[in-house]
Amino acid sequence: MGNLYHQIASEIISQIDGGAYHIGDKLPGVRAASEIHGVSASTIVAAYDELLDGGYIESRPRSGFYVCSRAQVDFLSPKMSQPAMIPRDVVGQQLMLPLLKQTQIPGTVNLGAAVLDLSLLPTAIVEKAIVKAARQERLNICRYQFPPGNLALRQQIAKRMAQLGCDVDADDIVITNGCQEALLLSIKAVTQPGDAVAVESPSYYGILQIIEHLGLKAIEVPTDPQTGISLDALQLAFENWPIKACIVMPNFSNPLGATMSDANKKKLTVLCKKSKVHLIEDDIYGDLCFGAQRPSICKRFDEKVIYCSSFSKTLAPGLRIGWVASRQLANAISQLKFMSNTGLPGVVQYALVDILASGKYDRHLRGLRAKLGKATHEMITAIERYFPPDTRITQPKGGFILWAELPPDVIKNNDTFDLALTALEKKIAITPGKLFSANQKYTHCLRLSSSGLWSPEKEKALKRVGELIKLL
Template identity: 45%
Template sequence: MDILYRKLADELASLINAGGFQSGDRLPGVRNQAQLRGLSIATVITAYRQLEDWGLLEVRNRSGFYVKAKPAVAAAPPRIVVTTMRPAPVTGQDMVLQLIKAANDPAVVQLGAAVPAAEFLPTRAIEQALTKAARQYRVRTANYEFSPGAPELRRHLSRRLADAGCAVHPDNLVITNGCQEALTLALRAVTSPGDVVAIESPTFYGLLQVIESLGLEALEIPTNPHSGMSLEALELALSRWPVKACVVTPNFSNPLGCLMPDAHKQKLVAMLKARDIPLIEDDIYGDLSFSHARPSLLKGLDDNVILCSSISKTLSPGLRVGWIAPGRYQDKVEYMKYVLNLATTTIPQLAVTELLENGQYERHLRRVRGDYAQAVTRMTEAVIHYFPEGTKISRPEGGFVIWLELPGDVDSFALARKALAQGISIAPGPIFSASQKYRQFTRLSCACVWSSRIERALVSLAGLL
């Protein structure tokens, strides 16, 4: 039944997303659908429940399953910033520390750092898993869990990757302190100081900091807010510059939230493979799709792709559990991880194993994907309502951040400083660029519990604009 319900759910999700069913349409009744397709009633109900979890359907008492209203997004998407592509050292990251400090200050309204509020995280289940791990493995948790990390966690991760169409043996995974460490290890494994790394523009500022700390140069490739890194631009860049690695977040990139289509993924992998350039995939948001099945991985197309990820956006950033599947760089990465900090803390690794094993991770995902989708819709609608006309807004397909292009001659650095003085944290556009582009842009995190305090913060931001 597993496969049948998923096939039906995927088919209906595609139909809804393509406009085959409109907001408010009623889906055929369970009995009718079952008869029509020669499926059991239980299979149809499970498929409909899955669509409900994905935020596409809602049940109306006694009258059936209806397509949920899509956000009333009237704003245009932000533009793609195209400039001359030239490798350059990373500059201007000093603002980020202020942002990070603000993220731990309860007096500040958190719209800056992409850190989910505790209400989005399964804190009770985590507490139980930590307690169980501490009791069950008292001696083991007092010791190092040397690189490559807890075998049972690697086994579970390997199974999840297989479900996403990606065969990675547990021996080919290394557990890390979050995705940030995985990215650091990946770039250290394949580059030397002075090398050029191709990245999406805009991109996650943590990646820029890793590039800066390793003495590398960033080559910013224009990125489409809908389909991800421009492959035409990348091709041109590869023909001009001695690129030594390429880092991408194909599934719900940060800050754009876009999903690279499968055909682009195939082309990207082939393009880099043909030139023997290491491809590093950051999949930290891959489990957080709003309405599709889990998107495919570049790693599933070529085992030599280096995959980096973590549970920081799904379970908890505080546990600091991430992983890397380094392909042919396994031995090097395993050794570098050991040299860097010997091991990742033992208890969180075993607690995450427990959450994967007892099904809590999967159950939590089913809930939180809908919660994030709703949070993004609400924030988008509020921005449309309060911000000046002409504000352009991304439409993420997963994750929990939105990327805004502000109208007029706005300096988002100055805006962020003034907002912080009023107790509101936002992430100004230039920190998402190696060369401080995106002065007129800003990112908002939507993973906050909606309240009048958040609404007032948006009104204040609009006032500052």
């Protein structure tokens, strides 16, 4: 049966999204569907199970399978952001660490931090791989693992990137301490203090922290919650300012969840190349699509794109394994990595080689993706139920985070940072919007996280946040 049932599920999802099936339409029965697709009944059952887990269809006793309302939630979507495109110093990022620490206090319900629920992590697989690595590589794991990192791991990553259409060798890859260090080293390799870099707006606070740390200026570029960074606005920024790098999350961006089309990804690479601007691609959420078809990456269209990612959002954040892929900068980034912290623990790298080579990572991903789609849908539905009318909510096609924009008449002169502090007193963690801007914009917005698994406890906590909003 292999991956065939995922292909069939993906086809049906495309048919639902394309309007071939509407809410309430009945899907062909298992026997009829097996004849249509030319596969066994067990393959169809597996495909329908995946659609059920993703919230695309529902099963009615003694009746069959029907398309449900997952893809047709009735809500307003945020409009394209309109930041002032001028170089700015980044301020206010020191507020983030204390908030993140609060999410790890026992009893706190996490609705803010972008981390998977622990129950979704393949902890048994990771444990067995570490034990195996410690036993089989007991001498090697005691040695320094200098940059660019474990060769076998780099070969596995290069193989995965080749599947995405990239011409990448193991020698082009540098293993890093998560994606955050990958971004830090990449940005540092192509900039000097005082330089300007272009970012999406709103932008992941970790990128803003790097910009602040390196003494750079941030130019926030208008970004659409569905289609990503505005290429017209970015071109205007390139024409008006001497920008050294552009940092973009093209797939399921943080915090908006936007995904750029292949056409726009290609246009972005052409624009950056023409303007002689380094394009740094953060693809940390790329593997977390709700369907079976993973989106493409910018590096597919230009091998000079500096590609950054990690396994923190998919496998286990505690492993702290990320990477940079750049043929032109691999040596420079290896040197920066060496000067920063010498290298990474060998046991974790060997363990990850085993997880990737055995196929366990891909099997884990297939099960995880359907759960993420269901959890996101349930969170959107809960936001509509408990938040004020006219709240605007993103509708990503992957990942596990949402961006909520509260109505101006509700937030008034208040700040969602104060709301976050009040929620923490109730042992509920949310992330205020102003942390995603260089100059603390978006004070009426929130980033919310389902952590990939919805529960009655989270439903209750979100309801309480809705009540707190009404008290502003």
